[in-house]
Amino acid sequence: MxxxxxxxxxxxxxxxxxxxxxxxxxxxxxxxxxxxxxxxxxxxxxxxxxxxxxxxxxxxxxxxxxxxxxxxxxxxxxxxxxxxxxxxxxxxxxxxxxxxxxxxxxxxxxxxxxxxxxxxxxxxxxxxxxxxxxxxxxxxxxxxxxxxxxxxQGKNFTHKYLTVTGEVAHPTVVYAPLGAGFEDCIQAAGGALLEDYMVIAGGPLMGKLFGKEEARAQVVSKTTSGIILLPKQAALVSGRETPLRSILNRAKSACIQCSNCTEMCPRYLTGHPLRPHKIMRKLAYNADVTELLEDFDIRQAQICSECGVCETFACPMGLHPRQVNVYVKQALAQAKIKYQKSQEEPVFARDEREYRRIPSKRIAARLGVVKYYDYQIDELKEIQPSHVEIPLRQHIGAPSEAVVKAGEKVVCGQLIGKKPQKALGANIHASIDGTVVSVGERVVIERRETK
Ligand code: SF4
Ligand code: SF4
Missing domain, CATH: 3.40.50.11540 (NADH-ubiquinone oxidoreductase 51kDa subunit)
Structure with a gap:
């Protein structure tokens, strides 16, 4: 093979x-x-x-x-x-x-x-x-x-290593079966230190934010890289929760066109024609984004990586160019407008790129998470939850097709979701030995106790 x-x-x-x-x-x-x-x-x-x-x-x-x-x-x-x-x-x-x-x-x-x-x-x-x-x-x-x-070595992809950190008793790397609950992972890190908290799945800049209750329904998938617990009042949390309407209003009234967001944008610095300050200016002049979809600068929102440098670090006015770009991207997608690749000569990185690199710790400080930055994590905690809920979609492409039924006994590594033929996708395997309880968007398996 x-x-x-x-x-x-x-x-x-x-x-x-x-x-x-x-x-x-x-x-x-x-x-x-x-x-x-x-x-x-x-x-x-x-x-x-x-x-x-x-x-x-x-x-x-x-x-x-x-x-x-x-x-x-x-x-x-x-x-x-x-x-x-x-x-x-x-x-x-x-x-x-x-x-x-x-x-x-x-x-x-x-x-x-x-x-x-x-x-x-x-x-x-x-x-x-x-x-x-x-x-x-x-x-x-x-x-x-x-x-x-x-x-x-013959082992299918059934388990994930992920970081559990932030407001937990013992930040650690967890080795978890796919489909394990976030709560099990948090317990493996000694449990939450706060009564109420927010959870980021992934990293603090690009991860997905969940409330405590929402996070209880989340499970480890093939792409889960981390679980970070933060206080509800953390700067990073409130910045993410600002409503779109106030983001746009503030973009219109407070953007001073200093162009810092563009000058510090990592994608602009590699030579791309993405200039977030121009997107902000154009939106300030025209409230209706649908009238701007043919505009060259507006269309460049499609090549924004959503890294967050512009709003976390660059903007002196506390504005949110990244979230504005996300909004513009959605409008372009709804209008089915794809990015027009240029047929021109290759692009080259800008000379100033070397001098505009942001130290990781400074960005952590701006996000208000620097107190978790220097943790040395050497420990590995393996968890063995009593049941797992394995999503049939954990990847780009078509969801896998279940090949097991409720009541069926499975062993760890056994195929439970098959990649559809000729489609982009990936096989999915049982991550524990047990009995299939239900099959829907997730395959739920109860662990079989070994005597
Ligand atoms: S979020 Fe987008 S616009 Fe902002 S710095 Fe990153 S790539 Fe540039
Ligand atoms: S950095 Fe802020 S104030 Fe300056 S141009 Fe960009 S969005 Fe406007």
């Missing part, structure tokens, strides 16, 4: 982002394979844990993946401040006499944005609305490579 068939069978999707099926991403021949070890968002520690504790396995998977895609230039890109991770990977590389190189990036946000990383490692700018493949690169991440290693 080829490596691609093994990866497809195991149901591996990108662990670092939206969950693009890995067997599709790796179905190419390229010059560069770049493994993202920069753990983009402050506070997350999962990939760092894996780089320290699973370095030989990761290097083996990276080598096999590079062979698969014919990559001659093979890098793990991580931050220069990750001393223990660098030592561990260097040892594994030397022991295996491997051709994998480490690329040490500065400690800035968003170092782990794959387009920013490709620009740093290759010196090439991914074109607007393009993908790394457009410039001869494939980017995968550390946790995905570890899943590839496990698949090479």
């Amino acid at each position: 080829s490596l691609l068939e093994i990866i497809e069978g195991a149901g591996i999707v990108g662990c670092g982002g939206a969950g693009f099926p890995t067997h599709v991403k790796l179905g190419c021949q390229v010059e560069y394979l770049i493994i993202n070890g920069a753990e983009c968002e402050p506070l997350l520690r999962t990939d760092r844990y894996l780089m320290i504790h699973k370095a030989p396995q990761i290097i083996q998977a990276v080598e096999e993946t590079a062979k698969q895609i014919g990559a001659e230039k093979i890098f793990i890109a991580l931050k220069c401040t990750y001393k223990e991770e660098i030592a561990s990977l260097t040892k594994a590389i030397q022991e295996k006499n491997s051709s994998v190189h480490l690329y040490e990036m500065k400690n800035f946000y968003p170092a782990g944005d794959e387009q920013i990383m490709v620009c740093d490692v290759t010196g090439r700018t991914v074109p607007p609305a393009g993908i790394p493949l457009d410039v001869g690169a494939v980017v995968s991440n550390i946790a995905t490579m570890y899943a590839v290693f496990e698949a090479m």
